[in-house]
Amino acid sequence: MSLGQSQSLPAGSRMPRNLALIAAAAVFVAVWASVPLLASRGTVDLLVFTALYSIAGVGVAFLLGQCGIISLAQSVFYGIGAYATAYGTTALGWHWVPSLFAGMAVAGTVAFLIGWPILRLSGHFLALATLALATIGHVLFLEWDWITGGTLGVGGIARISLFGFVLNTPQRFYYFVWIVAGLVFWLYANLLKSRAGFAMRAMRDAPSAAMVLGVDVHRLKVQVFVMSAVVGSLAGSLFASYVTFVSVDSFGIDRAVSFLLVAVVGGAQTILGSVFGAAFITLAPNLLSKLGDIHALVYAGVLVLAVIFLPQGIGGFLRDRVRGLLNGSGRAGR
Amino acid sequence: MTTTLFIQSLLAGVTNGCVYGLIGLGLSVIYRGSRVVNAMQGDFSLVAGIIAYLAMERLGAPILIAFLGGMVAGAIVGWIVELLFVRPTRKRGGTEESFLLVTLGGAFAVSAAALLFFGRDSHPVRGLGGNELLDVFDAAIRVHAVWLIVLSLAVVVALRFFYTRTFIGKSIMAASIDADGATTIGINVPLMRSLTFLLGGAVGGVAGVLVSPLITIHYEMGLLLTLKGFTAAIIGTLGNPFGAIVGGLMLGLVEALAIVFVSSGYKDVISMTFLILIMIAIPNGILGHRGRAGG
Numbered sequence: 001m002s003l004g005q006s007q008s009l010p011a012g013s014r015m016p017r018n019l020a021l022i023a024a025a026a027v028f029v030a031v032w033a034s035v036p037l038l039a040s041r042g043t044v045d046l047l048v049f050t051a052l053y054s055i056a057g058v059g060v061a062f063l064l065g066q067c068g069i070i071s072l073a074q075s076v077f078y079g080i081g082a083y084a085t086a087y088g089t090t091a092l093g094w095h096w097v098p099s100l101f102a103g104m105a106v107a108g109t110v111a112f113l114i115g116w117p118i119l120r121l122s123g124h125f126l127a128l129a130t131l132a133l134a135t136i137g138h139v140l141f142l143e144w145d146w147i148t149g150g151t152l153g154v155g156g157i158a159r160i161s162l163f164g165f166v167l168n169t170p171q172r173f174y175y176f177v178w179i180v181a182g183l184v185f186w187l188y189a190n191l192l193k194s195r196a197g198f199a200m201r202a203m204r205d206a207p208s209a210a211m212v213l214g215v216d217v218h219r220l221k222v223q224v225f226v227m228s229a230v231v232g233s234l235a236g237s238l239f240a241s242y243v244t245f246v247s248v249d250s251f252g253i254d255r256a257v258s259f260l261l262v263a264v265v266g267g268a269q270t271i272l273g274s275v276f277g278a279a280f281i282t283l284a285p286n287l288l289s290k291l292g293d294i295h296a297l298v299y300a301g302v303l304v305l306a307v308i309f310l311p312q313g314i315g316g317f318l319r320d321r322v323r324g325l326l327n328g329s330g331r332a333g334r
Numbered sequence: 335m336t337t338t339l340f341i342q343s344l345l346a347g348v349t350n351g352c353v354y355g356l357i358g359l360g361l362s363v364i365y366r367g368s369r370v371v372n373a374m375q376g377d378f379s380l381v382a383g384i385i386a387y388l389a390m391e392r393l394g395a396p397i398l399i400a401f402l403g404g405m406v407a408g409a410i411v412g413w414i415v416e417l418l419f420v421r422p423t424r425k426r427g428g429t430e431e432s433f434l435l436v437t438l439g440g441a442f443a444v445s446a447a448a449l450l451f452f453g454r455d456s457h458p459v460r461g462l463g464g465n466e467l468l469d470v471f472d473a474a475i476r477v478h479a480v481w482l483i484v485l486s487l488a489v490v491v492a493l494r495f496f497y498t499r500t501f502i503g504k505s506i507m508a509a510s511i512d513a514d515g516a517t518t519i520g521i522n523v524p525l526m527r528s529l530t531f532l533l534g535g536a537v538g539g540v541a542g543v544l545v546s547p548l549i550t551i552h553y554e555m556g557l558l559l560t561l562k563g564f565t566a567a568i569i570g571t572l573g574n575p576f577g578a579i580v581g582g583l584m585l586g587l588v589e590a591l592a593i594v595f596v597s598s599g600y601k602d603v604i605s606m607t608f609l610i611l612i613m614i615a616i617p618n619g620i621l622g623h624r625g626r627a628g629g
Contacts, residue, residue, distance in 0.1 A: 070431055117614050123430040124371040125613050127438075128564055132606035135558065139603050253557060257442055264435065293450050300443035307435045308422050 017326075032178065036171035044170040046282050048242060051177040054278035055184050056235035057262025058271060059228030062188055064260075065268030066200040067224055069119075070127035074259040076137030077107040077229040079251030081236025086246050087147050089158035096160050100237040104230045111229030112222065119221040134256040141248045153247025160241045173242050180238065181275075184231055189271050191227075196220065232259075254296065261299055265306050266313050273315020280314075342473040343590040349479040349548065351586020352486040356541035357563025358570065358578030359489065360534045364412075366573045367510045367530025370420060371430075373437040376559030377444035378538025382408040383546035384452055387459045397460060405539035412535020415440055416528050441556055448553035461547030482544045486579065489540055493575050506530055558602065565609040571619030581619070 036044050056078050063069040084103025088094040094102075118129045141148050148154065160167045160176065167173045191197055202210040203217045211217055240246050258281045266277025280302070285295035310317060357375055364372045382404035389400035419436045428436070463477030496503040508516040509526035517523050541559075549555065563578075565585050570577020585605060592604040 064431075068431060070434065118610060121613055121617070124434045125568075125617065127431070127434050128371075128373075128561065129610050129613055131557070132561055132609050135561065136603050136606045139600070143599050143603075253554075257438075260435075293446070296446035297443060297450060300439050300441075300446050303439035303442065304419060304436050307432050307439065308419075308426060311426075311432065 033175075036174045041170055044174050046286060048170055048173050048177055049282045050275065050278045051174075051181045052235050052239050052242070052278075053258070053262055053281055054266075054274040055177075055181050055238070056232045057259050057266065057278050058184060058188055058274040059231040060259045061263035061266060061268045061271075061274050061277070062191075063224055063228050064263045065270075066192070066197070066204060067221055068204045069221065069225070070260065071130045071225070071228065072127065072253075072256040072260055073130040073133040073137070074228070074232045075134050075251050075253070075256035077111065077232030078236035078239070078255065078259070079137060079141055080107045080110065081233030081238075082240040082246045082250065083141070083148050083154070083236075084233070085237040085240040086149075086154040086157050089241075090154060090156055096158050096237075096241055099158075100234065100241075103233045103237045107229045107233030108226050111226045115222045115225040115229075119218060119225060131253075131256075134253055138248070138252050141251050148246075148248060151248055153245055155245045157240050157244045157246065159244060160238075167241075177238055177242070180234070184234070185271050185274075192271065196223075200224065257303075258299065261303055264303060264313060265310075267315030267317070267319075269312055270315035270319050273313050276314040276318075338472045339594065341471050343594045344587070345470065345473055345475045345479070346593075347587040347590030348583060349475070349482060349586070350589060351566075351583035352483050352579070353541055353545045353548075353559075353582070354562045354566040354585050355579035355582025356486050356489065356537060356544070357559050358566030358582050359493065359563075359575050360537035360541065361560075361563050361567045362570075362573055362575040362578045363493070363537055364530055364534035365567070366575065367506050367533075368416075368420065368527050369510065370433045370437065371564075371572075372415075372531075372534065373434055373560055374415065374441035374444060374556065375534070375538050375563055376561075377441045377556035378408040378411055378535045379542030379545060379559055380444060380448060380551065380553070380556040381411050382539035382542030383459060383551040384448060386543045386546060387457050387551055390460055397462060401462075401543040404543035405536055408539020408542060409532050409536035411444070412531040412533075412538065413528055415535070416531035420527075420531070421524070441560065445553050445556055452551075452553060454553070456550035456552045458550050459543075459546035476548070478544075478547050482548070485540070485544060489537065490576060490579050493537075497575075502526075502529065506533075561609060562605055565605065565612060568609070568612055568617070569619055574619070577619055 035047065039047075056074055060071050060074050063071050081100070081103040084106060085096065085099045088099025088102055089096055092099075114133065118126060118133075121129055142150055145152075160173070162176070165172075167176055199210065199215045199220060202213065203215055203220060207217060239250075261281055262274055262277035264277070265280050266275065267273030281299070284298055284302075288295045288298060306313065312320070357379065360378065361372055361375045364370060364375070385407040386400045386404035389395040389403045390397060395403070415437070419440055420433065423432055423436050461476065461478030462481040466477045467474040468477060468480060497507060498504075505516070505521045506526045506529060508519075509521055509523045510530070513523050516526070541563075545559075562585060563582070566582035567573075567578045569581030569584055570579065585608065588608055589601055589605050593601055596604065
């Protein structure tokens with residue numbers, strides 16, 4: 001493809017392409033809005049979980065893709081959010097809104113206090129430190145049963161109500177949770193394009209150069225870590241309000257792994273990749289449930305295969321194909 | 335606190351410390367030979383424990399044969415991991431993160447497979463000398479625990495001999511320090527990397543068969559063992575197999591005292607906090623750079 005062609009292409013095709021994008025977006029919104037009306041209750045339930053996991057997962061993906069940080073601690077922040085909503089709405093009798101924000105505040109503070117020292121560690125040291133955090137979190141959730149109810153859990157958590165409209169069916173919750181997920185994606189997409197986003201990529205690809213250019217690498221990492229914890233807590237709070245019962249089993253190492261899987265399978269470089277990753281971790285156990293506990297083995301296998309053969313994840317793979325198509329040639333994207 | 339209780343917890347600390355040291359030893363062997371931090375070291379032990387259990391309970395094998403079988407199983411798993419996971423990742427230009435992710439995936443795969451084929455229950459394994467106890471200043475220690483301590487030290491000495499005196503040991507070090515240089519003088523570098531994992535797997539297997547009689551085998555035990563072994567390896571300077579045992583003993587004693595003074599429920603919280611603090615405070619371990627450079 002010559003240079004001249006590529007320059008003339010956007011000018012000649014901008015209008016139709018914009019129209020096509022708008023049309024595609026309209027179709028997408030129509031499909032999205034009609035799913036709960038057509039699909040079964042079970043399917044809608046799975047889609048709600050897809051949204052919850054993609055919210056928590058996008059935080060992990062952003063850390064991995066933009067900062068090169070493997071975080072296995074997201075289950076802790078997810079748990080903090082869930083228990084904040086559980087404790088707030090049952091023991092304290094709070095409304096769901098302050099409970100949710102209290103959870104986000106606690107998760108953010110914990111992430112800041114822990115992240116400040118440990119984010120100075122590099123590579124595998126940091127990854128294993130977050131794994132240690134996940135272990136600590138799981139034990140504390142179990143031991144502090146005056147908040148968490150231990151293995152028995154907490155039941156009777158208040159459902160979310162908006163203007164007197166209680167979100168008590170999967171269908172109602174579906175619309176709400178996907179709008180929240182959309183907002184989180186929009187926030188992260190903006191961050192990606194901002195000055196801070198450029199600084200992060202510089203930090204990931206050439207840390208020394210970034211430092212020379214005055215990027216405070218450590219501070220930036222802490223900020224992204226705190227943000228990831230806050231969205232993890234948000235997802236946890238929504239989860240607690242949706243299922244109205246939480247127990248310590250939901251916040252173990254396996255949950256931390258599944259969030260990492262969202263990032264790796266979905267593709268850490270793209271924001272929307274998390275949706276594919278989240279869809280995978282929700283649908284795979286469901287499709288494989290006939291075979292017993294085999295889904296954990298499939299997860300592990302997919303994690304290994306994705307790291308070796310699909311380092312950009314599903315999101316990165318699709319992005320490259322779409323770019324190839326838009327540029328009119330399969331090879332042009334590279 | 336009575337003296338007996340103190341000695342009792344000290345003995346438990348030394349025993350556990352040797353286990354963590356052995357796991358750390360395996361991690362160090364693999365890190366030394368391939369620069370990969372192997373997140374599935376504890377799962378080699380899980381496999382070895384399961385094989386030893388099955389050999390004894392299902393096939394009625396004598397205990398020494400069963401333990402040997404467990405060790406061989408650990409070595410084979412290590413070798414397979416190198417062939418199927420690590421080698422393809424290296425070929426595709428794997429980064430530090432991707433090696434860790436791949437071995438983490440391997441750890442979850444072993445744990446999931448154990449759950450699938452071995453079940454959710456914990457299984458007790460017979461130990462050397464059965465359940466007999468020895469009396470040490472009124473405190474009790476299992477005969478098996480004494481064997482564990484002796485055999486751990488034997489493994490350390492054997493490894494020291496292997497790396498400094500044997501041709502293969504020296505070749506492994508050469509392949510790790512300078513792969514191109516080693517190739518030039520006729521060392522088969524890929525084979526040395528496979529041998530590294532074989533050796534690491536065997537050490538993991540020894541740890542597995544020795545620890546299984548003390549704690550019951552459970553499908554989730556691998557990751558926690560890896561983390562504790564990693565703590566031991568970092569304290570003793572990652573890549574230095576002889577430091578790992580020292581680090582393991584330190585961690586074991588800290589844990590034992592934590593159980594006495596705090597509560598057994600918080601044991602893992604304390605050892606994981608200890609890991610994080612060690613990584614922040616002395617990332618190069620107590621032996622520092624001198625230990626890391628030592629061939």
